[in-house]
Amino acid sequence: MQTVNSDGLYVAFLFFGRWEMKHLTPQNEEIISAGIDIGTSTTKIVISKFTLMNMAGGAHMPRIEIINKDIIYRSPIFPTPLVTSTIVDIEAVDELVRLEYIKAGIRPEDIKTGAVIITGETATKKNAEEMIHHLSDYAGEFIVATAGADLEGIIAAKGSGAYEFSKISRSRVIANIDIGGGTANVAVYKAGKLCGTCTLHIGGRLIRFSDDKIGKISEPIKNLLHEWKSDLKEGRTFSLTEIESITDYMAQVIGRMLKRELTATDKNLLLGHEPNWNECINAIMFSGGIGECIYQYEKNSSDPQSFNDIGMILAKSLTTASSLSDWEWIRPQETVRATVLGAGAHTTEISGATIEVEKEDLPIKNLPVYEICFENDFLKGIKKIPFAIKEAIDMYDSYNEGQNFSIYFSKIPHIGFKEVHQLVDCLLNSMKQVKHSDVPLVIVLESDLAKVVGQTIKMIQPKQKIICIDQIQVEHGDYLDIGQVLQTNVVPVVIKTLTFHQ
Amino acid sequence: MNPELVETITKLIVEKLQTVYHLSDEADDTAKLLPESVKLWNTKSHDENGKNHGFTFEHASERKEDSDQLVKFSDYTSAPNVTEQKEKAESKKSPVQCEEQMVQDGIEQPFNQEELESLISKTPARIGVGRAGLRPKTSTWLKFRYDHAAAVDAVYGNVNEELLKSLDLFKVNTLVTEKEVYIRRPDMGRKLSDEAKNMISSKCVKSPTVQIVVSDGLSSKAIDANLEDVFLSLQQSLKSIGLDVGTPFFIEKGRVAVMDDIGELLRPKIVVLLIGERPGLVSAESLSAYLCYEPRIGTIEADRMVISNIHKGGIPPVEAGAYLGTIIQKVLKYEASGVSLVQKEG
Numbered sequence: 001m002q003t004v005n006s007d008g009l010y011v012a013f014l015f016f017g018r019w020e021m022k023h024l025t026p027q028n029e030e031i032i033s034a035g036i037d038i039g040t041s042t043t044k045i046v047i048s049k050f051t052l053m054n055m056a057g058g059a060h061m062p063r064i065e066i067i068n069k070d071i072i073y074r075s076p077i078f079p080t081p082l083v084t085s086t087i088v089d090i091e092a093v094d095e096l097v098r099l100e101y102i103k104a105g106i107r108p109e110d111i112k113t114g115a116v117i118i119t120g121e122t123a124t125k126k127n128a129e130e131m132i133h134h135l136s137d138y139a140g141e142f143i144v145a146t147a148g149a150d151l152e153g154i155i156a157a158k159g160s161g162a163y164e165f166s167k168i169s170r171s172r173v174i175a176n177i178d179i180g181g182g183t184a185n186v187a188v189y190k191a192g193k194l195c196g197t198c199t200l201h202i203g204g205r206l207i208r209f210s211d212d213k214i215g216k217i218s219e220p221i222k223n224l225l226h227e228w229k230s231d232l233k234e235g236r237t238f239s240l241t242e243i244e245s246i247t248d249y250m251a252q253v254i255g256r257m258l259k260r261e262l263t264a265t266d267k268n269l270l271l272g273h274e275p276n277w278n279e280c281i282n283a284i285m286f287s288g289g290i291g292e293c294i295y296q297y298e299k300n301s302s303d304p305q306s307f308n309d310i311g312m313i314l315a316k317s318l319t320t321a322s323s324l325s326d327w328e329w330i331r332p333q334e335t336v337r338a339t340v341l342g343a344g345a346h347t348t349e350i351s352g353a354t355i356e357v358e359k360e361d362l363p364i365k366n367l368p369v370y371e372i373c374f375e376n377d378f379l380k381g382i383k384k385i386p387f388a389i390k391e392a393i394d395m396y397d398s399y400n401e402g403q404n405f406s407i408y409f410s411k412i413p414h415i416g417f418k419e420v421h422q423l424v425d426c427l428l429n430s431m432k433q434v435k436h437s438d439v440p441l442v443i444v445l446e447s448d449l450a451k452v453v454g455q456t457i458k459m460i461q462p463k464q465k466i467i468c469i470d471q472i473q474v475e476h477g478d479y480l481d482i483g484q485v486l487q488t489n490v491v492p493v494v495i496k497t498l499t500f501h502q
Numbered sequence: 503m504n505p506e507l508v509e510t511i512t513k514l515i516v517e518k519l520q521t522v523y524h525l526s527d528e529a530d531d532t533a534k535l536l537p538e539s540v541k542l543w544n545t546k547s548h549d550e551n552g553k554n555h556g557f558t559f560e561h562a563s564e565r566k567e568d569s570d571q572l573v574k575f576s577d578y579t580s581a582p583n584v585t586e587q588k589e590k591a592e593s594k595k596s597p598v599q600c601e602e603q604m605v606q607d608g609i610e611q612p613f614n615q616e617e618l619e620s621l622i623s624k625t626p627a628r629i630g631v632g633r634a635g636l637r638p639k640t641s642t643w644l645k646f647r648y649d650h651a652a653a654v655d656a657v658y659g660n661v662n663e664e665l666l667k668s669l670d671l672f673k674v675n676t677l678v679t680e681k682e683v684y685i686r687r688p689d690m691g692r693k694l695s696d697e698a699k700n701m702i703s704s705k706c707v708k709s710p711t712v713q714i715v716v717s718d719g720l721s722s723k724a725i726d727a728n729l730e731d732v733f734l735s736l737q738q739s740l741k742s743i744g745l746d747v748g749t750p751f752f753i754e755k756g757r758v759a760v761m762d763d764i765g766e767l768l769r770p771k772i773v774v775l776l777i778g779e780r781p782g783l784v785s786a787e788s789l790s791a792y793l794c795y796e797p798r799i800g801t802i803e804a805d806r807m808v809i810s811n812i813h814k815g816g817i818p819p820v821e822a823g824a825y826l827g828t829i830i831q832k833v834l835k836y837e838a839s840g841v842s843l844v845q846k847e848g
Contacts, residue, residue, distance in 0.1 A: 417731045417734040449820065449821050450821075451828075
């Protein structure tokens with residue numbers, strides 16, 4: 001027999017007109033999600049409404065899914081308020097968010113999930129930390145600040161429509177190239193599966209003009225110019241040809257990156273790891289500010305020329321580059337708003353409906369994930385636990401400060417009641433290594449077992465605070481945010497993938 | 503249909519089958535001679551099979567030639583020897599066949615392997631199993647027969663006594679004693695025998711909040727496979743909620759509505775009946791948990807509710823047990839089950 005997901009589909013059974021179970025908890029619910037994207041050059045906000053519904057048949061245990069996502073408010077595209085070229089004016093952002101919420105007609109407490117994403121050159125640790133601290137008062141308690149080049153690319157690909165395209169097209173491999181002010185974030189998808197990511201220092205604001213002179217050149221470009229022995233420098237007048245030679249080169253680098261053939265010189269523009277997909281790309285999609293320069297979706301926004309940078313020139317180089325004409329170009333659904341839509345509408349997942357959580361322990365933010373994989377062998381998995389917990393403590397709480405982490409049990413085979421007890425006993429014994437017993441024990445299970453595991457822990461250690469959720473797929477090294485329990489008895493979970501497996 | 507015609511057709515088919523058999527036998531030999539071209543041979547042999555199913559005279563004569571050769575072969579050996587030889591040939595061939603079987607399961611050379619796998623993973627139905635001509639492949643067919651047999655066994659089998667003993671469940675009967683009667687007379691499966699009534703009255707705690715009852719229903723395998731986990735997990739769940747649980751027992755050959763008799767006898771607030779589901783070809787060991795608030799003679803079906811599909815490929819039994827506790831709490835809170843519960847909940 002095929003193995004079936006615990007949340008999967010089953011052959012319908014007839015119940016001879018007998019009444020099937022319904023409505024023990026609300027079957028529908030709407031939640032509001034916010035996405036805020038603070039980029040190198042622009043900042044934007046979207047508010048979306050998710051509709052949750054029980055998709056399980058009447059006689060099954062409930063299975064809550066997000067069935068619809070409506071964008072209910074899109075902010076204008078604001079220039080990012082900056083103190084210096086890389087430090088965000090946090091207070092100005094606070095004010096901006098506050099006013100936009102008023103315009104959208106929502107209160108911070110209405111928001112149940114979502115993400116703030118700080119991208120491009122403003123994605124520094126300092127900005128991110130301050131943002132978490134500040135924004136929670138204005139943006140809603142559960143919301144998260146997050147940054148990281150790989151994640152940016154992934155979120156943009158979801159917002160631009162590239163991810164959806166790959167799901168529908170199935171066989172074609174699509175690369176979403178989101179180019180903003182400072183970086184080009186690439187995510188490659190095939191049939192809804194992430195194949196790989198790559199980030200380049202290619203963006204519209206890497207060279208800025210003031211009047212007819214070069215205003216500012218960012219570091220990676222300076223290095224490149226140095227290697228080229230070019231005399232183009234800040235404060236000098238310039239010709240369009242000079243600039244075009246740089247943007248044409250950028251377009252070529254993108255072409256070579258897509259083919260995974262970056263040269264040593266090209267690597268001046270590489271941020272982080274090299275392209276890490278193995279598939280041959282069939283189609284490309286451009287989103288981000290440069291995507292907007294190409295397609296001009298935003299009728300009412302300010303003239304792209306007014307940015308006084310190389311954005312338009314870069315867009316022209318991309319559209320004319322022979323190195324990029326080999327691929328099929330797919331029009332994006334969103335250009336400059338791809339990332340913010342991705343952050344607001346595509347980062348939230350919903351847990352299983354039979355879970356064991358305490359309202360007062362939620363929400364929880366930025367919880368690192370430590371995975372214990374059972375590899376479908378129960379005894380093997382059990383043996384791993386004590387060592388794994390010790391390693392997790394060393395990794396995430398080496399100074400015994402009470403920094404919590406979550407344990408993710410994956411690939412547990414079909415287990416019975418006795419095995420559940422064995423698992424819980426072993427887990428609780430191992431958790432004795434944790435000095436701070438006041439922090440909740442956070443367990444994430446891949447298979448539908450959270451209720452029984454949670455109940456068993458409560459039976460054995462009634463005082464143990466516990467958050468036990470299931471039917472979430474995360475990976476070792478991911479970070480989790482777990483939101484407040486919804487009316488449908490599920491919790492929204494935002495998974496922040498910072499590492500990436502091949 | 504005309505019996506003579508039937509006979510003629512049957513003969514024709516048998517003949518054809520034999521021809522195909524011998525043909526592939528021969529082809530096998532060719533394959534052994536040319537091991538590097540196994541794939542090529544496969545497609546070729548398919549073409550040949552295809553031809554054999556065609557009804558042109560040309561092909562029929564070809565076949566005749568082939569079969570003539572083989573008739574010669576069988577001419578100088580007596581009948582029993584033929585079978586012996588055939589057996590030998592088969593036993594010689596079988597390892598090769600097995601290997602091919604492994605390769606040939608499912609669709610050969612699918613257009614999009616990944617997509618096919620993703621579709622197959624979405625359903626337990628028999629999709630993407632490939633075909634041999636117009637029919638399913640032998641392995642698919644055997645699997646189907648096996649699952650069907652398992653379903654029949656589940657209906658006619660008996661629950662493992664050791665299991666009942668280990669869970670401390672005593673056994674009572676309904677008005678039915680034979681499986682054939684059980685199947686023909688659902689009404690009799692809904693009534694407890696007098697003996698059963700006496701035993702329940704003498705052994706069970708009266709008026710508990712929750713009464714757990716187990717019955718094999720239409721699948722004894724469902725009980726064997728899942729009862730322990732659902733039962734223990736449910737007991738733990740009820741204990742953690744702090745509900746008082748009556749004396750559980752097992753009813754042999756029971757139907758869902760047998761809970762009405764139990765309601766009359768023991769007067770619990772809620773009856774939970776763990777009963778084997780009608781087996782299907784996906785699973786023969788699926789268990790259901792039926793719940794009813796104060797079931798009595800005359801309780802209407804709309805007041806019963808069910809959590810079904812409890813088995814290792816569906817709702818994990820341990821999780822189902824834990825979840826049942828939550829539902830029981832709800833039923834007790836609203837003092838209603840089924841449609842009445844929905845109405846009270848608003």
